[in-house]
Amino acid sequence: MSKIHITTKVNGEEVEFLADPRDTLLDCLRDQLELTGTKEGCSTGDCGACSVTVDGTLVCSCLMLGVEAQDKQIETIEGMAEDGELHPLQRKFIEHAALQCGFCTPGILVAAKALLAKNPDPNETEVRYWLAGNLCRCTGYDKIIRAVMDAAAEMRGAA
Amino acid sequence: MKYHCPKTFADAAQIAADATGVIRYLAGGTDVLVQMRAGMVTPDDMIDLKHIPGVKEIVQNADGSWTIGVAVAGAELGAHAGFCADYPGIVEGLELVGSTQVQGRATLTGNLCNGSPAADSVPAMIAAGAVAHVVGPNGARDVAVADIPVGPGKTSLTKGELISAFTIPARGAQGGDAYLRFTPRTEMDIAVVGCAVNLTLDGDRVASARVAMGAVAPTVIVMDQAADAIIGTTLDPQALDTMATIVSGAVKPISDKRGTAEFRTDIAGVLAKRAAKIAYDRAKGTK
Numbered sequence: 162m163s164k165i166h167i168t169t170k171v172n173g174e175e176v177e178f179l180a181d182p183r184d185t186l187l188d189c190l191r192d193q194l195e196l197t198g199t200k201e202g203c204s205t206g207d208c209g210a211c212s213v214t215v216d217g218t219l220v221c222s223c224l225m226l227g228v229e230a231q232d233k234q235i236e237t238i239e240g241m242a243e244d245g246e247l248h249p250l251q252r253k254f255i256e257h258a259a260l261q262c263g264f265c266t267p268g269i270l271v272a273a274k275a276l277l278a279k280n281p282d283p284n285e286t287e288v289r290y291w292l293a294g295n296l297c298r299c300t301g302y303d304k305i306i307r308a309v310m311d312a313a314a315e316m317r318g319a320a
Numbered sequence: 321m322k323y324h325c326p327k328t329f330a331d332a333a334q335i336a337a338d339a340t341g342v343i344r345y346l347a348g349g350t351d352v353l354v355q356m357r358a359g360m361v362t363p364d365d366m367i368d369l370k371h372i373p374g375v376k377e378i379v380q381n382a383d384g385s386w387t388i389g390v391a392v393a394g395a396e397l398g399a400h401a402g403f404c405a406d407y408p409g410i411v412e413g414l415e416l417v418g419s420t421q422v423q424g425r426a427t428l429t430g431n432l433c434n435g436s437p438a439a440d441s442v443p444a445m446i447a448a449g450a451v452a453h454v455v456g457p458n459g460a461r462d463v464a465v466a467d468i469p470v471g472p473g474k475t476s477l478t479k480g481e482l483i484s485a486f487t488i489p490a491r492g493a494q495g496g497d498a499y500l501r502f503t504p505r506t507e508m509d510i511a512v513v514g515c516a517v518n519l520t521l522d523g524d525r526v527a528s529a530r531v532a533m534g535a536v537a538p539t540v541i542v543m544d545q546a547a548d549a550i551i552g553t554t555l556d557p558q559a560l561d562t563m564a565t566i567v568s569g570a571v572k573p574i575s576d577k578r579g580t581a582e583f584r585t586d587i588a589g590v591l592a593k594r595a596a597k598i599a600y601d602r603a604k605g606t607k
Contacts, residue, residue, distance in 0.1 A: 165323060182321045182322065182323035182366060183321050183356070185353065204357050205354045205357055205358070206350055206353075206354060206418065206419070206421065206422055207419075207508075209419060209421055212421055215424075218393070218395060218424040218425075219420055219421050219424050220421050220424040220425055221419075221421040221422065221425075223353070223357075224348075224349055224350050224353045224354070224421075224422070224425060225349060225353070225425065226323070226346070226349065226353070226366070226368075228323050228368075229346075229349075229368065229370070272420065272421070275420075276420075290420075290507060291420050292420075293419055293420070293507040293508050294418065294419020294420050294421045294422065294508065295419075
């Protein structure tokens with residue numbers, strides 16, 4: 162089976178890889194580019210652990226083929242901290258202890274960042290609906306929601 | 321699996337027509353990739369439609385009708401203020417499919433061609449009188465969206481045929497639509513019953529109406545008699561009750577893990593009444 166050469170941008174950096182047409186973007190990120198921060202949970206688009214943004218749109222990287230990534234702008238959890246400084250969302254997740262095992266956390270952080278880019282001042286219901294596709298089996302969600310709300314407030318300069 | 325990126329629908333149709341094995345078209349991929357993962361489908365040829373010009377466009381035509389490209393995702397349709405104002409029922413149907421992540425990719429076309437009787441965006445498309453433009457190896461034809469599904473997972477499209485766009489009629493003055501579904505949860509669930517109503521008014525009276533029900537038969541079904549029960553009325557309680565009785569009498573649901581046939585029969589009438597009221601209020605401009 163011939164592989165396809167893909168050139169794309171991940172976290173602002175141009176990357177290239179050879180994709181088997183059957184590989185998902187998630188497979189390519191983890192196995193070709195060794196960006197293993199994006200997690201494989203269900204592989205059927207239910208759990209959100211593999212969330213990334215593609216051209217600014219939040220998607221499950223398990224529901225997209227790697228070969229579709231040509232000439233896109235992909236953002237993953239690895240691009241979230243800048244110059245060694247944690248993103249406010251990452252800091253607030255630690256402060257609020259909004260994680261236990263941490264497996265769902267990269268996906269939730271990427272999804273929450275996409276929400277705040279679209280809506281800097283979401284109410285709790287909006288946060289809960291936006292994150293409905295990110296499953297966490299440890300925390301019961303409450304601390305996650307509080308961490309997102311708190312990070313949003315800080316980013317607006319309201320905290 | 322061979323991955324194709326045709327630049328025209330005619331080329332896409334030709335690739336599909338020439339294929340000897342299993343083919344799948346790829347727009348949002350939110351059903352196809354899941355089926356591949358589950359081993360339900362192993363395509364020999366994957367035909368990605370997103371390199372064809374226009375597939376991501378939402379265009380209002382000179383006559384007020386709308387043309388929606390096959391790769392327009394739920395998040396994109398929901399962000400289009402003009403279309404949302406005209407057909408909020410179609411938008412709320414599509415937006416009920418899956419999570420935020422799924423909304424980033426899932427399309428009206430995929431929801432229709434996946435062939436689920438419970439597809440949330442299909443009843444409102446049918447109620448609106450949407451038309452699918454179909455391209456095949458022998459040319460193009462227009463098919464009412466209502467005539468695309470023929471059974472669970474099955475469509476009337478023949479080998480090599482694919483949908484190239486939808487046209488949704490001009491909204492016109494005093495028109496409104498709505499889609500409601502019943503699910504045990506508020507989000508991330510599959511409809512136990514879905515109902516779309518699209519109507520126009522002449523003053524306070526319903527001038528025209530279409531009622532479409534999902535998840536109560538092998539395909540989404542149109543209920544002309546139910547629509548007739550409210551046409552000419554002001555949607556008074558008696559007219560609504562008559563419509564609900566007709567709807568509940570005409571549905572043919574099965575019992576499954578999501579709900580019993582009896583429950584679905586009852587709920588179908590209730591949802592039809594509620595959806596009709598919302599569509600009426602929207603047509604009035606009061607909602």
